[in-house]
Amino acid sequence: MSLRIGVIADDFTGATDIAGFLVSAGLRTVQLNRPGSARDLPEDMAVDAVVISLKTRSIQRDSAVEESLRALRILQDLDAERILFKYCSTFDSTAEGNIGPVADALLEALEESATAMVPGLPVNDRTVYRGHLFVEGVPLHESGMRHHPVTPMTDSNLMRLTEAQGRGTARNVPCGVVNRGSRAVHEAFQEAASDGVRYLVPDTLDDNHLDVLGEAFQDLRLVTGGSGIGWGIARALTRREAAGARRAAADRWRFTSGRGVVLSGSASEMTNRQVDHYRSVAPARALEVPRVLDDAEAYRRELREWVLRTPPEDLAPLVYATVEPEQLKSLQRRHGADELSRAIEGFFADLASELREHGVTRFIVAGGETSGAVTQALDVSGFEVGPQIAPGVPWTRSVDGELDIALKSGNFGDVEFFRAAQVEVTTHA
Ligand SMILES: Nc1ncnc2c1ncn2[C@@H]1O[C@H](COP(=O)(O)OP(=O)(O)OP(=O)(O)O)[C@@H](O)[C@H]1O
Numbered sequence: 001m002s003l004r005i006g007v008i009a010d011d012f013t014g015a016t017d018i019a020g021f022l023v024s025a026g027l028r029t030v031q032l033n034r035p036g037s038a039r040d041l042p043e044d045m046a047v048d049a050v051v052i053s054l055k056t057r058s059i060q061r062d063s064a065v066e067e068s069l070r071a072l073r074i075l076q077d078l079d080a081e082r083i084l085f086k087y088c089s090t091f092d093s094t095a096e097g098n099i100g101p102v103a104d105a106l107l108e109a110l111e112e113s114a115t116a117m118v119p120g121l122p123v124n125d126r127t128v129y130r131g132h133l134f135v136e137g138v139p140l141h142e143s144g145m146r147h148h149p150v151t152p153m154t155d156s157n158l159m160r161l162t163e164a165q166g167r168g169t170a171r172n173v174p175c176g177v178v179n180r181g182s183r184a185v186h187e188a189f190q191e192a193a194s195d196g197v198r199y200l201v202p203d204t205l206d207d208n209h210l211d212v213l214g215e216a217f218q219d220l221r222l223v224t225g226g227s228g229i230g231w232g233i234a235r236a237l238t239r240r241e242a243a244g245a246r247r248a249a250a251d252r253w254r255f256t257s258g259r260g261v262v263l264s265g266s267a268s269e270m271t272n273r274q275v276d277h278y279r280s281v282a283p284a285r286a287l288e289v290p291r292v293l294d295d296a297e298a299y300r301r302e303l304r305e306w307v308l309r310t311p312p313e314d315l316a317p318l319v320y321a322t323v324e325p326e327q328l329k330s331l332q333r334r335h336g337a338d339e340l341s342r343a344i345e346g347f348f349a350d351l352a353s354e355l356r357e358h359g360v361t362r363f364i365v366a367g368g369e370t371s372g373a374v375t376q377a378l379d380v381s382g383f384e385v386g387p388q389i390a391p392g393v394p395w396t397r398s399v400d401g402e403l404d405i406a407l408k409s410g411n412f413g414d415v416e417f418f419r420a421a422q423v424e425v426t427t428h429a
């Protein structure tokens with residue numbers, strides 16, 4: 001097997017996000033949830049891209065570097081022509097973060113001296129102007145990300161953030177140069193590299209810019225950034241085939257025949273709106289936190305029987321822990337934030353695995369941590385990635401062909417996401 005692109009992703013839903021964009025640009029893509037499971041890939045499986053999903057965003061630097069290098073070796077064994085290190089479109093990495101050290105280690109292992117840093121994802125309103133990252137039109141450090149519990153972002157300047165973490169200097173490529181096209185960007189990259197600059201940070205204001213950057217960077221051994229640049233590079237690689245391949249991905253997608261369920265453990269603003277909407281069109285049960293803590297087994301049985309009572313042809317029933325921020329804070333004060341998170345994630349994981357034993361084959365899960373816990377409990381070593389339901393959220397099928405799974409990052413998708421996931425499978429390219 002030889003791969004056109006190999007991706008190392010620093011978190012779980014981030015991996016699914018980029019995998020969906022690669023498919024939408026026409027690459028047949030598999031996501032591996034356990035890096036070692038590359039050896040389980042069927043010999044005859046036609047794959048253009050492999051995305052290895054790690055959980056290295058907020059762990060110790062040494063471990064993040066070590067795990068990323070291990071993933072690199074697996075991708076090299078699969079003959080990956082180019083490597084993309086995927087991190088968050090909101091960077092999610094403070095001065096102590098791992099993006100710089102991992103990029104440095106990958107550069108060294110690939111014997112390269114410079115790379116591009118492209119977190120922008122304009123379709124989800126994450127843009128870069130003069131090297132500053134904006135989320136929905138406001139600078140990163142003024143967006144909700146300034147309150148992130150693990151990686152509070154207090155700076156929007158990507159050059160400063162990168163230089164604080166890495167071993168080299170960074171330089172912006174302003175949008176005036178990007179507007180001139182891929183040759184101008186390529187020249188800017190060459191000039192920067194010969195000046196000893198290690199990280200090139202181009203402006204990214206719209207999808208045209210992603211196309212230009214994809215074209216300019218498609219021959220670099222290492223590119224870093226979000227799913228947007230993955231899409232840009234994949235489109236550069238498949239320019240002529242893309243439309244046909246996109247249609248083929250959507251045409252091929254058929255749901256498994258079993259029942260479905262929606263499990264929402266995300267407490268984000270968008271998920272709150274999505275849960276509110278879905279409750280008005282489908283059966284839904286809010287998780288009772290005291291019973292999760294004190295009566296989990298009996299409570300799971302009760303919810304399981306309730307889920308299985310819904311006729312399989314109806315919209316899938318929803319079980320949700322999702323609450324508004326004030327209520328979340330008050331629950332966390334009463335029970336302890338970490339304990340509660342662990343208990344709720346564990347509850348969803350066990351519920352998912354029991355539902356699977358009782359014939360549920362289609363899972364829609366909201367929340368990055370919740371998705372990780374559920375996927376692990378379902379023992380899914382990898383996914384074949386299908387068409388996107390919304391930008392950054394594709395349908396996936398477990399490599400054993402038994403389960404359909406959609407994993408939604410907290411803030412992705414629009415208000416009707418949960419219903420849309422079940423009624424239409426169009427590709428957002
Ligand atoms: N009602 C609740 N009370 C306490 N904790 C909750 C509640 N609902 C959800 N949680 C916890 O909040 C955390 C939400 O994290 P998760 O990563 O799943 O969602 P998210 O942060 O919205 O998504 P993403 O990381 O993709 O943006 C989980 O650990 C979950 O168990």
Ligand SMILES: O=C(O)[C@@H](O)C(=O)CO
Pocket residue numbers: 011013014015017018087088089090226227368392409
């Ligand atoms: O890039 C993004 O915004 C997401 O894929 C992500 O990384 C979620 O954690």
